Amino acid sequence: MNKKYLKNTLYAVLLLAAFTVVHYSCQDSKNLTTGDEAAKVYVPPGTYDDFYLFTSGGFSGQVGVYGLPSGRLFRVIPVFSQDPEKAWGYSEESKPMLMTTHGFIPWDDAHHPELSQTDGVADGRWLFINGNNTPRIARMDLSTFTTAEIIEIPNSAGNHGSPFLTENTEYVVASTRFSVPIPNKDVPIKSYKENFKGTISFVKVAKDGAMDIAFQILVPGFDYDLSHSGKGPSHDWAFFTSYNTEQANTLLEVNASQHDKDFIAAINWKKAEEYAAKGKAKTVSADYFINRYDEKKHMGVSNKKTSVKVLLPEECPGMIYYLPTPKSPHGVDVNPTGEYIVAGGKLSSTITAHSFEKMLKAIENKEFEKTIDGIPVIKYESVVAGEVQNPGLGPLHTEFDDKGYAYTSNFISSEIVKWKVGTWEVVDRIPTYYSIGHLCIPGGDTKKPWGKYVVALNKITKDRYLPTGPELTQSAQLIDISGDKMKLLLDFPTIGEPHYAQAIPADIIMKNSKKIYKIEENQHPYGIKAEKDARVVRNGNEVHVYMSTIRTHFAPDNIEGIKVGDVVYFHVTNLEQDWDIPHGFAVKGAPNSELLILPGATETLKWEPKAEGIYPFYCTDFCSALHQEMQGYLRVSPKGSNVKLSFGTGK
Amino acid sequence: MKHKSKILVIIASLILILSFFFPLWKVNLEAPQYPEGLGLEIWLTKVTGQGENDLENINMLNHYIGMKKIEADAIPELKIMPYIIIFLILFGLTAGISGKKTLVSTWLILFFVIAVVGLYDFYLWEYDYGHDLNPHAAIKVPGMAYQPPLIGSKMLLNFNAISLPSISSWILALSVLLAAAALYLDRKEKLNTHV
Incomplete structure (x- = not known):
């Protein structure tokens, strides 16, 4: 009897011990380190980081400049928001930079930094970023790390799918997250399907960086989300995700999640350019501001424009196609060879990769399932190249490394999955803390990824840092991707909400950095x-x-x-x-x-x-x-x- | 003089032309706040900074200790020096072409005297800049003078001033050596022929 009691007690203790071990080792797994991470992120005093990292400041309206691998913050570039530290938006010279058709606006919501490119490779001349709320695009000069230009996008609301670039920075694009009446007017909200339209704008970037709107394409009233341009063989094309093809105007979380597939809009911008040059575009009156900072005069100048050229898909055959894509796709990312167009269907259980080659063939053979407002919808089977199975929950964005792998962020399952382009098989996954949005590999959306790291840009930090009351810091995580297995190296806090980020080898930028103004x-x-x-x-x-x-x-x-x-x-x-x-x-x-x-x-x-x-x-x-x-x-x-x-x- | 020696003297004269294109002397100023370097260059015809704005930045720093502005216009020697070098070139050429040993020797001695006077003059300027200070300067350290060394290094408050001859000085030295070698070779050959 006593023996049995002892035995039971022993079992109980063992069980408790086992549970304790399992429990704590599970808890520890989120801090799992193997010991050599510190050396990999340590940049000794007085030495430089290998990469610049530009993060969007999100609702701070600014841009953060960090070093990798240290995660040290060097500078906050004031862009859309006033910054008393640098008198941005307070000095008489910088006030014109924040002028819009709505007057002086001292704030915006900045999402996607994009480094200028030459032949599909980041060249470090400029950094572009979108203003989401009052549609704008800013261009920063990376010889001075200051905002050189801000252009307002007319006929737009919610400039989210922006400012993605064509391969030689010919154009920077802007698509409307909100469809709205164009031109804007007083109509019942319930008349959405009849009155609301989207636009996709192509903003020409001159040799000296100066921006102006070349043309806008009027598109059906969906929500246009994100974009990336083609590269190499797909050079002439730009791709835009859309959701809410249901065209709901209320309770979108339910009403815009009904269709199995929404669309990626594939736009042949070369063709659009030709149509615009041939006089196919209608000149529509639309006010917008171009604010340029003159570095010699040390002064911003506002210039109001009053019209834009608008192209209609039904009048411009061959300019735009829809690629059906599951399911409320968010990011659209083109792999370094320019062949695959990868969509993060945020409510989908797979990641869809379309083939550019198949797309061209399908267009040639007219493999269309229907036409919406003059836009042919290509059959899904005719364009899809592969689907990544079980990639995690809530796939959002994909970046690419230099070895043929893709890395997709999964918001809901809070992880990055690594998969092989072409075979579509998942080869590795790593948790992020917590709820990753975008991710960034140096050069990861260009023709030439430098690889080495992926930076996770997270939405929630909770217990990762010392608490600072209800409002906690935003954060990024540095993950080593040089080996077969991804390895977490470092957490570091960021300003505002770091939506997207771009990284580039330091020497490309630092050699042009100015020391003084003459x-x-x-x-x-x-x-x-x-x-x-x-x-x-x-x-x-x-x-x-x-x-x-x-x-x-x-x-x-x-x-x-x-x-x-x-x-x-x-x-x-x-x-x-x-x-x-x-x-x-x-x-x-x-x-x-x-x-x-x-x-x-x-x-x-x-x-x-x-x-x-x-x-x-x-x-x-x-x-x-x-x-x-x-x-x-x-x-x-x-x-x-x-x-x-x-x-x-x-x- | 033998042909070989004459050529050497002519070369010694002609290379002096190069001294117009390089600095004579460099004064580097090292301080923690200037990791990129800061310094002066003294040329035959001018005083410049090593970096684009170094001279004005040095003058700017020097105003704290009450030093006079270093400006080429304030130093008349910079206007005279080119003529002295041109004179030396012409004299040397004449000596070399004529092949007269006495002329070459005279040239060498003259050259040497000019060099010594020049160095002494440089020292006097350094002394003047280092000692003739504005009595109302913001920073006054009792007993402190700010004369950089002629050759070598010296701590001047937070700056380590390192003063060294530069390319043109080495050209002048080479010129002297070549002329001396010419005389030496000539003498040796004469001794040989006498034996």
Whole structure:
């Protein structure tokens, strides 16, 4: 009896022990490391990372610049959102960059960074990113890491499928997530099927980067989601996913999930280009802004345009086809050879890969199942190349490595699956923490993937970092893909929500990185080239202060004769020509931000003093040993006072 | 003089032309904040920075200690030096072509004297820049002067100033050596013929 009791107790203890081991080893599996990860991500002090990683800032509207493999954040490039640190959207020069037909908009939702390409390979000249909410595309210059241009996309709502590029950066594309009445008008929402349309825009990128809308294609009122252009043999084509082919206008989570297949729109942009050139396009009045930053004038200029060219599919045969694709497809990704068009059917249990070659044959043989508004729908069997079975739940996006493998993110099952292009078999999978959206392999959406790493861009972090109250950091995870098995190396936090990211070998970009702006090339109308030109000029109630900064003083640093009711413009030129010596400028009570003026640049702060008194100003960027001495005074006198305008430094 | 020696003297004269195209002296300034380097180059005709904006950045830094601006216009020697070198070239050519040993020897001695005076003059300028400081300078360290060494290195506050002859100086030295070799060879051959 006693023996049996003992035995049972022993079993119970063993069972508990086994459970404990299993339980804790399971818990540990999410932190599973083998010990050499630290060495693989360690970039010793004073040495450089191998790759730049550009992440979208999501609803922060900015772009994050990180190094790989360290995951260190170097810079936040202000794009669509005001940034008081850099006076972006606060300085008079940068305000025009945020102009839209809806007025000045100091925010947007930035999703997809795309590096400019030459012959299908990322070339590091520019980075494009879309503004989702008020449809826009921004172009950043990667010699200065600043926003050089923002173009508004008319006849659009929800610029999600953007800014994907053709192989030589001929075009950057934009498709509408929301279909809307075009032109926009007051109609019942229930008239969706009758009145709502989508557009797919091709924005021409000039040799110097300047963007303008070449043409728009009016398409049926679905939700257009994501895009990628062809490469190599499929060079002339661009592909766009769509969902809500049900054309629901309410409760889309149910109503837009009914069809077994939605569509990938395949557009022959070369043909569209020809049609537009042949005068097939209708010129439609549509207002939009092009805002360009002139690097020599150090100034953004807004230019309002009033019309676009629109092509209609029914009038342009051969320009656009639909490829049926299961099921509410999200990402559409083209493999490096340009042959396979891979769709992440987010509600599908498989990943679909279409064949470009089959598509051309099907078009030739007219293997169509129907036509929608002039767009032939190719039979699924005629275009599909293969399906990846059991790829995980909620496949979203696919990137490619340099060895013929594809990597697909699965949001619901929170994992990346690796599969072989051509055989469609899954060869490896790795969990992500948690709920991965996009993923990024250096060059992973181009003709030339550099491979080495995949970066998981996650939506949820929960217990991965020290808690910071209800709002937690966003995060990325670095995974080594150099071997047969994927290996988690590093978690690192990111700004905003990192939707998509792009990575590129560091040397391609760093060799072009500017150190200063040349003062002799400064063409700012209120800039000065030397301290002797510093002055204050009154023009009615407008006062222009031509101010210079150099270590360690402002000129002028004493200004009198400003009156309540004046509008004062401080045009501050940083005369420094030394690397990494910006000066800041801040005035007490100024209701906008500081200025941060880079060597050789001029920036302007507008200030309307409301009350008389003495107003100090100072340099905000610790510039030198006597930074704390870099200060000045403004005297503001009452309206109508006879204090004479005077100014100087050291007098 | 023998043919070979004459050629050597002519070469010694002609290579001096090259000294117009390279700096004579380099002063490197090393500090933690300047990993990319910062420095001056002294040429026959000008003073420049090593990097595009180095000279103005050095002047900018020097204003903290009250040093005068280093400007080519303020140094009259830079206007005279090219003529001295042209004179040396012409003199050397004449000596070489004529083959007169006394002329070559005179040229060598003159060259040597000019070099010594030049170095002393350079030292005087360094002394002047290093000591003639604005009494109202922001940074005043009692007893501190900012004269860089003629050759070698010296800590000047946070900067390690390293001063070294550069390509043109080596060209001048080579010229002297070639002329000396010419005289030496000539003497040796004469001794041989006497025996």
